[in-house]
Amino acid sequence: MKSLLRFGITASLIGTTVLGAIFGQTLKALALPLEEILQKLGPIPVFTVADEQGAPLVASGQDNAKVAGVFISQADAQAFVEQLQQENPELGSQVKVVPVSLGEIYQLAQESQAQPDGIRFAYVPMDSQVEIAKEVLNESGQEYQGGVPLFVARAGEEQGYLTIERNNQQSIPFFFEKEQLQEMLTSFKEEQPELAPTVKIEVVSLEGIISILQSREDEALKSIVFVPTKESQEFIRSTVPAAGTQPAPAPAPAPAPAPANGQ
Numbered sequence: 001m002k003s004l005l006r007f008g009i010t011a012s013l014i015g016t017t018v019l020g021a022i023f024g025q026t027l028k029a030l031a032l033p034l035e036e037i038l039q040k041l042g043p044i045p046v047f048t049v050a051d052e053q054g055a056p057l058v059a060s061g062q063d064n065a066k067v068a069g070v071f072i073s074q075a076d077a078q079a080f081v082e083q084l085q086q087e088n089p090e091l092g093s094q095v096k097v098v099p100v101s102l103g104e105i106y107q108l109a110q111e112s113q114a115q116p117d118g119i120r121f122a123y124v125p126m127d128s129q130v131e132i133a134k135e136v137l138n139e140s141g142q143e144y145q146g147g148v149p150l151f152v153a154r155a156g157e158e159q160g161y162l163t164i165e166r167n168n169q170q171s172i173p174f175f176f177e178k179e180q181l182q183e184m185l186t187s188f189k190e191e192q193p194e195l196a197p198t199v200k201i202e203v204v205s206l207e208g209i210i211s212i213l214q215s216r217e218d219e220a221l222k223s224i225v226f227v228p229t230k231e232s233q234e235f236i237r238s239t240v241p242a243a244g245t246q247p248a249p250a251p252a253p254a255p256a257p258a259p260a261n262g263q
Contacts, residue, residue, distance in 0.1 A: 032213050037106065038103040045102070046070050046100060047074045047100070048071070048097075051095055066118070066119045068121055068122070071124045074097060081095055105121055123148045125148040126229075132178045133151075136202075137203050144203075147205030148205060149205060150174040152175070152181070154198075154199070155195050161220070171224070172220065173226075176226070180227060181201065
């Protein structure tokens, strides 16, 4: 990593209060345009469970809303299908795991909001990262309140966000796995040992960050990048030779049990 990245620290423009309490927040004022949000979310693969026609399986949520599960982990999505095959063999034999970009899910969610019977998408986090997020939050006197955890680092006297520079572009990386962030911090501490004692890891939610991207005017938001899990990176590498757009689930729903995320 040393030969590829240069580290830096950006001013804490997003703000501790906002990032520290974004679970469940929904703000109103428009910030980043749709195109920019899609560019940030597009490279992240997520996984749905769909029927033979490509329609996502849905269940009834609150107020009888149609809810489709979106898994961060392909393995978790496959495990859900296998469980469904055991509990409901007829339905289980008709479904499969379908990869789709997070950007496409976001766009479908935006379109569904305008429809009276539109589908809501519920993100299913990885249990292992939820447990790690709880530990990190507990250390700072906070509690996990749901959502897909993301991990980001602060450093320096002003506790600015740790940035990476690649191709003359400075970015604030948000990781779906704490282990990946830890690898970056190991390199950072070796290169700048004087700042090592100031490093702190924060946990925020994917849902909250997306809400902020579409609602808060802050120049630092343009610097945010999402780092896929190692599993997702392997999936991306495996699909690159095929060079095709990952299919998005069709908006037409097919009834099925809701995937439980335990949150």
